[in-house]
Amino acid sequence: MAKVEAKPTAETPRTPDSPRGARLDEALMKPGKYEVTLEHTFKVEVNLLLRNGRWVVVDNAGRGAESHEVIFRMWTYDEMIELKKMATSYDPQKRIHMIDNDLLNRLKVQRLMVSWTFDKDNPRLKLAHVNGVLSDESWGAFIKLQPNIVTYILDEMNRVYEYNG
Amino acid sequence: MSITADSKKLTPQEMARRNYEILCDPQIVRVKIAVSWFGKLCLPDLNGKQHEEATFKVLTFGDNHVLDKACSYDVQVKENNVVVTTMTVTDLNEYRRLLIRRNLLDWTLDIPIERQGGWMTEECWNRVKNVSAPLMEAFVEQYDTLTSVTKDEEEKIMRQSSILFGKNSRGVMDACEAVSLFCTLGNFWDKFGVGRGVPIQDMPFKEYIMLKMVIGRENESMRVSSSPKKPLTRIAGADGRPRASQGIVMGN
Numbered sequence: 157m158a159k160v161e162a163k164p165t166a167e168t169p170r171t172p173d174s175p176r177g178a179r180l181d182e183a184l185m186k187p188g189k190y191e192v193t194l195e196h197t198f199k200v201e202v203n204l205l206l207r208n209g210r211w212v213v214v215d216n217a218g219r220g221a222e223s224h225e226v227i228f229r230m231w232t233y234d235e236m237i238e239l240k241k242m243a244t245s246y247d248p249q250k251r252i253h254m255i256d257n258d259l260l261n262r263l264k265v266q267r268l269m270v271s272w273t274f275d276k277d278n279p280r281l282k283l284a285h286v287n288g289v290l291s292d293e294s295w296g297a298f299i300k301l302q303p304n305i306v307t308y309i310l311d312e313m314n315r316v317y318e319y320n321g
Numbered sequence: 322m323s324i325t326a327d328s329k330k331l332t333p334q335e336m337a338r339r340n341y342e343i344l345c346d347p348q349i350v351r352v353k354i355a356v357s358w359f360g361k362l363c364l365p366d367l368n369g370k371q372h373e374e375a376t377f378k379v380l381t382f383g384d385n386h387v388l389d390k391a392c393s394y395d396v397q398v399k400e401n402n403v404v405v406t407t408m409t410v411t412d413l414n415e416y417r418r419l420l421i422r423r424n425l426l427d428w429t430l431d432i433p434i435e436r437q438g439g440w441m442t443e444e445c446w447n448r449v450k451n452v453s454a455p456l457m458e459a460f461v462e463q464y465d466t467l468t469s470v471t472k473d474e475e476e477k478i479m480r481q482s483s484i485l486f487g488k489n490s491r492g493v494m495d496a497c498e499a500v501s502l503f504c505t506l507g508n509f510w511d512k513f514g515v516g517r518g519v520p521i522q523d524m525p526f527k528e529y530i531m532l533k534m535v536i537g538r539e540n541e542s543m544r545v546s547s548s549p550k551k552p553l554t555r556i557a558g559a560d561g562r563p564r565a566s567q568g569i570v571m572g573n
Contacts, residue, residue, distance in 0.1 A: 188431040189363070191451040196362055230362055233457040234418070234450035241414045248398040253413055316364070317455065 196230040197270060200312040202305060213308045226272040226309055231264070231317060239263045261310050264317065265298060266290040274301070349426070350377045352463040356456065365459035375428035375460045380468045382529045383522030384423055392416045417461055422446055428460075470530050474499070478531060482538035499531030506532075 187193050202224045204211045217223040231239070243260035244253050266289050274297075275282040284291040290298075299306065342349070353374045357366035363373070378384070392415040397404045422441040427434050430452065435445040470478070478499045485493050485500060493500055510516055521529070 187451065188448070189361075190430045190432065190453070190456070191448060192453050193451075196453070198359070198362065231454045232451045233421070233454045236454035236458070237414050237418045241412065244412075244414060246396050246410050248396055248408055253410075 192230050192232045194229065197227050198230065198316055200226045200228065200309055202226065202308060204305070211302055211305060213304055224273045226274075226313075227270040228264075228313055228316070229268045229270050231268055235267070236317075239267070261314070262295075264313065265310075266295055268317075269298070348379045350379055350464060350467055351375070352377065352460055352467065354456075354459045354463060362453060364453065364455050373429050373456070373460075375430075375464075376426045377464050377468075378424045378426055380420075380424060380526045381522060382524045382526050385526045386522065388416055388419050388423060391419055418450075420461065420464075421449065421457070424464075425449070425460075468525070468527050470499075470527060470534070474531075475534070478534050479538065482535050483542075485535075486539050486542035499535050502528060503532055503535040 201217075203214045203217045203221045204224065205214045205218075205221045206212075214221055239260060240255065242263060243256045245256065246253050269283065269290060271283055272281075281297045283294045283297075285294075301309075339351070351374060353372050354365050355367060355369035356363050356371050356373050357369035358364075358371070389411055392412045393409050394412055396408045396410050398406045398408055423439070425434060425441065426436070432448045432452070433445070434449070435442045441449065474497065477497045481493045481497055481500045484490060485504075496504070506516075
């Protein structure tokens with residue numbers, strides 16, 4: 157997968173009169189109900205049924221189906237801009253900006269996936285984070301899931317992140 | 322400029338109030354989105370019963386110019402690993418971030434919008450940037466559709482401009498906003514010397530783009546009509562076709 161470097165951050169608009177640093181009253185204030193914090197998460201439910209030796213994603217957790225959950229953190233507007241910048245490149249021939257959706261999905265999973273229940277029976281699949289980013293081993297565990305399961309998780313994740321269903 | 326969002330769901334009283342507000346302050350765009358609460362998360366939802374509203378400043382030519390300058394960066398165009406030229410392009414993601422800082426005036430969310438020197442203050446932005454991305458994107462998307470020329474509008478402008486500047490034109494029926502604006506402004510200037518009285522940087526960017534499209538079409542038609550005319554008589558080739566015969570080499 158092509159590595160796309162982040163664009164240089166644009167200059168901060170000049171506000172010469174604005175005081176520097178956070179104000180004390182705001183530093184003490186709790187986030188408002190619309191502000192995203194680490195507690196703002198959503199879950200993707202994956203119901204799996206073993207059929208002919210391979211796992212099939214089914215709608216409901218019926219008989220014999222295994223139910224799993226993947227927890228994601230909601231992204232803020234600022235995070236969204238940063239991740240999209242990292243996944244966007246400019247094609248000078250076509251003169252258009254192109255978003256590498258595979259890279260964007262990878263960045264979303266690496267930075268916003270909090271936990272899952274696939275590690276319940278297998279501690280090797282336990283997710284680990286380094287500085288808030290999924291470790292390489294954990295990312296490796298994610299992409300080693302069956303492609304249909306990975307696609308389902310990504311689709312459901314994007315339903316919330318991109319359009320909210 | 323008549324700018325409304327979600328006008329179908331408004332009562333006549335609300336419509337009247339909104340139209341009056343627009344008349345009094347045409348530099349304001351209001352967007353309203355349906356939302357629902359999913360646990361602690363407020364997200365856009367087409368079937369949502371609650372609404373959130375945001376007030377933006379109309380995107381002007383000046384705003385676009387400032388944002389464009391702040392977000393542009395250089396791209397090197399290479400051929401066989403050799404830099405051929407350098408292009409300046411706009412980082413559209415950064416543009417969207419700065420758009421909020423420049424043009425968001427007020428909203429119904431519990432984060433007060435503080436502005437200074439034409440921009441949102443740093444402290445205010447530090448809170449605003451933490452709003453969930455889908456909710457903020459819904460506001461920006463709707464604002465974007467109201468302040469930019471849509472594909473349908475562009476097609477209509479091009480179609481009507483072609484008719485307007487056609488050889489035997491008798492005007493356009495049911496003129497779109499761009500053609501109407503072009504003709505009205507042109508007539509007022511020609512007859513009374515009356516302009517809009519606003520400097521170009523304060524002109525709404527949508528109006529600027531629409532007028533630019535119509536002027537472009539007018540220039541094109543003037544160029545065509547002033548180009549040297551083809552001779553009326555043509556030498557016809559084989560079968561009377563108006564091009565030279567391909568010619569057939571006959572054997573001896």
